[in-house]
Amino acid sequence: MSMNEEQVRNEVREWLKENWSPNLDLVEWRLKLADSGWGMANWPAEWYGRDLPVSLVPAIEEEFNKIGALTIPKSGIRMLAAATILNHGSDMHKEKFLKRIITGEDVWCQLFSEPGSGSDLAGATTKAVMVGNKWVVNGQKVWTTSAHKAHWGLLLARTDMDDTKHRGLSYFIIDMNQPGVETQPLMQMNGHASFNQVFLTDAEVLPDFQVGELGDGWQVATTTLMHERRAADSLRSWGQASKGDGPIYDQERVETETTMQPYKWYPQRAGRVDLIMDRAKETGAIKDPAIRQEIAKLMTLHKSAEWTARRARAAQEQGKPQGPEGSLGKLAASNVARAAAKVHTLISGADAMLTGEDSPMDGTIAEILVSFPASSIAGGTDEIQKNIISERVLNMPKETRFDADKPFKDIPRNTVS
Amino acid sequence: MKFSFSEEQEEFRSFLRRFLEEKSPTTEVRRLMATDAGWEKEQWRKVNTELGLTAIAIPEEYGGQGFGLSEQCIVLEEMGRSLLCAPYFSSAVLTANAILYGASEEYKKKYLPEIASGDLTASLAFTEETGAWDISSMSMCAKKTENTYRLTGVKSFVLDGHMSDLIIVLAKVNDNSGSQRLALFSVDSTATGLTKNLLNSTDQTRKLAKLMFTDVEATCISSEDDVTEAMQTTFLKSCIGLSNEMVGGAERLREDTLEYVKMRMQFGRSIASFQVTKHKATDMLADVELAKSAAYYAAAAFDDGESDIAATASIAKASASEAYMQTAINAVQMHGGIGFTWDNDTHLWFKRAKSSEVFLGTADFHRELMMQSWDQ
Numbered sequence: 001m002s003m004n005e006e007q008v009r010n011e012v013r014e015w016l017k018e019n020w021s022p023n024l025d026l027v028e029w030r031l032k033l034a035d036s037g038w039g040m041a042n043w044p045a046e047w048y049g050r051d052l053p054v055s056l057v058p059a060i061e062e063e064f065n066k067i068g069a070l071t072i073p074k075s076g077i078r079m080l081a082a083a084t085i086l087n088h089g090s091d092m093h094k095e096k097f098l099k100r101i102i103t104g105e106d107v108w109c110q111l112f113s114e115p116g117s118g119s120d121l122a123g124a125t126t127k128a129v130m131v132g133n134k135w136v137v138n139g140q141k142v143w144t145t146s147a148h149k150a151h152w153g154l155l156l157a158r159t160d161m162d163d164t165k166h167r168g169l170s171y172f173i174i175d176m177n178q179p180g181v182e183t184q185p186l187m188q189m190n191g192h193a194s195f196n197q198v199f200l201t202d203a204e205v206l207p208d209f210q211v212g213e214l215g216d217g218w219q220v221a222t223t224t225l226m227h228e229r230r231a232a233d234s235l236r237s238w239g240q241a242s243k244g245d246g247p248i249y250d251q252e253r254v255e256t257e258t259t260m261q262p263y264k265w266y267p268q269r270a271g272r273v274d275l276i277m278d279r280a281k282e283t284g285a286i287k288d289p290a291i292r293q294e295i296a297k298l299m300t301l302h303k304s305a306e307w308t309a310r311r312a313r314a315a316q317e318q319g320k321p322q323g324p325e326g327s328l329g330k331l332a333a334s335n336v337a338r339a340a341a342k343v344h345t346l347i348s349g350a351d352a353m354l355t356g357e358d359s360p361m362d363g364t365i366a367e368i369l370v371s372f373p374a375s376s377i378a379g380g381t382d383e384i385q386k387n388i389i390s391e392r393v394l395n396m397p398k399e400t401r402f403d404a405d406k407p408f409k410d411i412p413r414n415t416v417s
Numbered sequence: 418m419k420f421s422f423s424e425e426q427e428e429f430r431s432f433l434r435r436f437l438e439e440k441s442p443t444t445e446v447r448r449l450m451a452t453d454a455g456w457e458k459e460q461w462r463k464v465n466t467e468l469g470l471t472a473i474a475i476p477e478e479y480g481g482q483g484f485g486l487s488e489q490c491i492v493l494e495e496m497g498r499s500l501l502c503a504p505y506f507s508s509a510v511l512t513a514n515a516i517l518y519g520a521s522e523e524y525k526k527k528y529l530p531e532i533a534s535g536d537l538t539a540s541l542a543f544t545e546e547t548g549a550w551d552i553s554s555m556s557m558c559a560k561k562t563e564n565t566y567r568l569t570g571v572k573s574f575v576l577d578g579h580m581s582d583l584i585i586v587l588a589k590v591n592d593n594s595g596s597q598r599l600a601l602f603s604v605d606s607t608a609t610g611l612t613k614n615l616l617n618s619t620d621q622t623r624k625l626a627k628l629m630f631t632d633v634e635a636t637c638i639s640s641e642d643d644v645t646e647a648m649q650t651t652f653l654k655s656c657i658g659l660s661n662e663m664v665g666g667a668e669r670l671r672e673d674t675l676e677y678v679k680m681r682m683q684f685g686r687s688i689a690s691f692q693v694t695k696h697k698a699t700d701m702l703a704d705v706e707l708a709k710s711a712a713y714y715a716a717a718a719f720d721d722g723e724s725d726i727a728a729t730a731s732i733a734k735a736s737a738s739e740a741y742m743q744t745a746i747n748a749v750q751m752h753g754g755i756g757f758t759w760d761n762d763t764h765l766w767f768k769r770a771k772s773s774e775v776f777l778g779t780a781d782f783h784r785e786l787m788m789q790s791w792d793q
Contacts, residue, residue, distance in 0.1 A: 289785075292788045293781055293784050297784060303732055304711040307713075307714045308707050311421065325709075328707070331699070331703055386695065387692070387696075390695035394699070396694075397687055397689055400690070
């Protein structure tokens with residue numbers, strides 16, 4: 001079936017006229033969205049969607065926004081879960097989980113990273129063993145956002161120690177509310193605890209909560225990770241709750257605030273270049289010739305990184321093949337964050353030693369100075385980024401692998417872990 | 418468009434690249450740079466006539482093609498890539514812009530069509546022996562006689578100044594009221610009292626001259642009483658042009674170096690397989706791509722008449738200065754011993770990186786300019 005944009009706009013307008021009301025309860029409204037398919041119009045018609053191409057989604061969202069109707073928050077781990085389930089899940093999974101993902105009633109978390117496998121995600125050692133008619137899971141996961149509130153977890157676990165690293169993994173959906181799952185907040189060097197550690201001790205998973213075939217875990221996880229990258233790209237826009245008066249808007253505001261809470265420090269992580277000039281003027285540091293040089297160096301880096309990102313976007317919009325400029329964004333952002341933290345330090349002088357209410361801007365500056373290192377680690381370290389760029393963009397030789405063709409149990413692991 | 422080139426622009430670039438690869442291989446660069454002139458009339462005429470490069474950014478009413486700075490910057494980027502030895506930056510960028518923005522209609526009509534056709538080569542003499550690029554720091558003062566002006570003093574670091582047919586000089590004039598203003602003068606290169614010394618420049622592909630004036634007859638060509646603003650526009654436009662020339666050279670160095678490390682085998686493996694080499698190659702890519710973004714953006718921002726253009730031009734120049742030199746340092750390092758030899762071509766671009774880093778102001782000079790325009 002094919003529909004043009006105008007038809008779709010007319011149809012969605014009609015439907016909204018009939019159905020939208022700010023007096024509805026948030027879940028009640030989202031149930032309507034699920035049943036009509038207008039919430040996730042690019043999903044299959046049989047699973048709460050309308051089979052529309054993803055390219056029409058912005059037009060639909062625009063119609064919603066015009067009258068202030070709320071949409072589905074299209075990010076967060078629950079959306080990664082939905083994408084994975086739609087791609088690899090069974091009908092039972094789709095029936096059981098998708099609707100409550102759309103309504104926002106279920107919170108999800110992602111149990112991939114481990115203390116012993118960060119960049120090398122496929123090196124996971126958390127084990128799932130079939131005991132009787134259940135999978136029994138033991139191990140430790142880390143960097144798990146929202147684990148303490150989650151109903152369900154996306155679990156990557158090793159089901160075969162004798163097979164190769166990637167083939168020995170399987171993918172499960174695990175019930176987070178059970179005695180074998182213990183969640184602890186993981187405090188970061190900046191004092192925030194945005195993530196958790198999850199200890200799995202004889203935690204249980206029913207066999208039909210396995211996603212994909214046995215041994216296909218890495219392949220399924222790749223789907224989740226691909227959507228995680230996209231979600232990270234849209235993180236900035238979904239942090240904003242809709243503006244409007246009425247109980248449904250209040251409910252959405254509370255939801256957004258809760259979801260965004262772990263990310264409160266993310267602007268500081270990026271270095272807050274936007275504060276530099278004002279801070280330099282306020283403190284008088286702008287008169288210092290050495291600091292002026294550092295500010296200008298930072299601005300040069302910041303602006304040229306921004307223009308590089310715009311070049312990449314322009315190429316994408318025009319359907320041109322991605323040039324090298326498209327792969328540099330994350331690396332450039334790390335460099336900007338590092339440089340910005342340095343300049344904030346120069347501007348603040350002795351005050352840069354203080355934190356909290358004793359420090360400039362009620363702690364914001366102090367938070368920058370202890371948050372920026374996350375930029376060059378989270379979502380792929382600078383070093384991994386450089387490997388990827390040199391291999392995929394510059395066509396340089398791939399890293400020698402020592403873990404490809406042998407049983408996982410024979411691959412050396414951390415001597416102390 | 419600030420963030421992408423049109424199909425026509427891309428086609429022009431690839432045509433130009435092939436053309437210059439053929440006309441300006443490094444054997445040719447080496448032959449010409451070893452001469453005092455630095456370029457050859459016949460060879461340059463052939464290149465220029467076929468493509469009309471000197472005409473590209475000169476308005477149609479003065480015999481040019483009327484394209485913008487963006488198009489000229491494609492030419493400059495490709496020239497920087499191929500190290501073409503030609504009096505292009507001196508005539509078609511520095512001097513053409515000084516005349517376009519600072520000269521009266523009469524002199525625009527007199528000089529620009531000839532510069533556009535390539536028949537006239539011209540140099541802009543503004544820097545003096547202090548090497549300061551700031552146009553307000555000029556000390557040469559013109560003396561008014563009955564019908565003309567007389568110039569006495571020294572201009573230095575004049576690009577192609579030993580060879581050009583025409584010299585356009587920036588000098589001060591004393592007003593009747595006692596205050597000073599800046600004016601543009603034209604001087605014939607064969608004028609009595611003018612001594613031209615070719616300076617020994619490290620970068621043999623960029624010839625610099627010291628011009629000594631002793632009571633030299635000069636014609637005032639300014640359109641206005643004071644050409645400060647016109648010269649500022651000329652300066653920032655030239656900085657943007659140079660930045661584009663520089664990123665062209667930087668990219669060529671980066672590509673050549675990448676090719677070399679992929680070919681070079683040591684310890685039984687390609688040196689491109691060492692992670693330290695891969696990471697350095699990625700850093701070089703980031704340096705060059707970011708500098709390219711700034712150079713491209715600045716050219717388009719100038720054509721679009723953006724207000725923050727002075728700071729933007731300085732961002733482009735500072736970024737290109739750092740990126741080109743760093744790329745050149747990495748290029749020599751990654752070539753190892755062979756990269757330090759005269760026979761290997763790497764040093765040709767290394768030296769161009771060095772002269773470009775300094776010409777029209779080092780990165781720190783431009784960083785200070787940025788701050789002045791943001792902190793007023």
